[in-house]
Amino acid sequence: MQLALLRHPGIGLAHMEEPVDSLVGWLSQRLDIPAAAFAEYAGRAQTMTDHARILAAALGLRAATAADLPFMIEAAAKSAWSTDRGQPIVAGVIAALRAENVILPAPAAIERAAIAGRARARKRAADALLMSVSAAQIAKLDKLLVIDPTVKATPLAWLRNAPSSPKAEHVGQLIERLRFVRDIGLSPDAAARVHNDRFQQFVREGRISDPH
Numbered sequence: 276m277q278l279a280l281l282r283h284p285g286i287g288l289a290h291m292e293e294p295v296d297s298l299v300g301w302l303s304q305r306l307d308i309p310a311a312a313f314a315e316y317a318g319r320a321q322t323m324t325d326h327a328r329i330l331a332a333a334l335g336l337r338a339a340t341a342a343d344l345p346f347m348i349e350a351a352a353k354s355a356w357s358t359d360r361g362q363p364i365v366a367g368v369i370a371a372l373r374a375e376n377v378i379l380p381a382p383a384a385i386e387r388a389a390i391a392g393r394a395r396a397r398k399r400a401a402d403a404l405l406m407s408v409s410a411a412q413i414a415k416l417d418k419l420l421v422i423d424p425t426v427k428a429t430p431l432a433w434l435r436n437a438p439s440s441p442k443a444e445h446v447g448q449l450i451e452r453l454r455f456v457r458d459i460g461l462s463p464d465a466a467a468r469v470h471n472d473r474f475q476q477f478v479r480e481g482r483i484s485d486p487h
Contacts, residue, residue, distance in 0.1 A: 276288055276295065276298065276299065276302065276313065276316075277323070277326050277327055277330055278330055279298060279302065280295075280298075281327075281330055281331065281334060281336060281378065282334075284369075284379065285369070285372070285373055285378060285379045286378065286379040287327050287338075287378055287379075288323060288327070289323060289324070289327065290379070290380065290381045290382075292381075292382055296310075299313045331378060335376055336376050336377070336378050337376065337377060337378065338377075338378050339372065339377050339378060339379065339380040339384070343372070343377060343380075344384075344388060346371070346375075347368050347371070347372065347384075347385070347388035347392070348388050348391045348392045348395060349392065349395075350367050350368050350370075350371035350372075350388075350392065351364050351365075351367060351368050351388050351389045351390075351391065351392020351393060351395075351396075352392040352393075352395040352396045352399070353367060353392075353396075354366070354367025354368070354392070355367075355389075355392050355393040355395075355396035355397075356396050356399075356400070356469075356470050356473065357470035357471075357472045357473055358472060358473070358476075359393060359397075359476060361386075361389060364389045364392060364393055365385055365386070365389045368385050368388055368389055368392070369385065396473075397473075400469040400470075400473045400474075400477070401477075403465075403468040403469050404465050404466070404468065404469060404474075404477075406465070406468065407462060407465065408461065408465075409460075412459055412460055412461060415458075415459045415460075416459065418430065419431040419434075430455070433452075434452055434455065434456065437449060437452050
């Protein structure tokens with residue numbers, strides 16, 4: 276059982292959170308050993324640990340330690356560069372650990388690393404977007420969220436509520452908004468510094484977020 280689990284999915288028996296009955300049954304048929312025999316395994320807790328250590332040495336594997344956490348978080352951050360979805364981020368952490376011949380830690384540890392890596396990736400993407408933005412431009416962006424007494428709304432809300440019907444008077448209103456945006460001076464090349472899926476994620480979140 277331990278040998279099978281270390282080969283795939285690469286986790287030790289002690290860290291398995293799901294029932295292993297189906298795997299026990301599959302192995303019992305091929306090894307011609309009654310499945311009930313497994314219930315007597317590891318009556319002495321140290322037995323499981325000793326077997327795990329022997330098998331790891333034979334397979335060239337090592338157990339994960341606290342020192343591997345930064346590596347796991349960085350692997351998660353790389354996988355999260357383009358997505359916030361948990362499955363591909365966790366898969367990236369697992370792939371990185373397997374490439375280093377590290378036995379997978381408990382699923383909770385992988386999940387924590389994935390969450391931390393996702394936060395790191397979001398921070399890096401935000402920093403990349405703001406890399407060439409000057410202090411004056413940031414000040415203009417901040418003012419987009421301050422309510423303008425003349426229109427009783429934020430400039431951002433005013434920009435988003437641009438007229439869409441094909442009327443002559445609306446052309447001037449659209450040009451006014453275009454000039455307002457161009458005055459901020461943001462380079463359209465900034466979006467190319469991050470993955471397009473991550474950029475679109477920022478856009479979606481911005482659309483549904485309150486000004487505060």
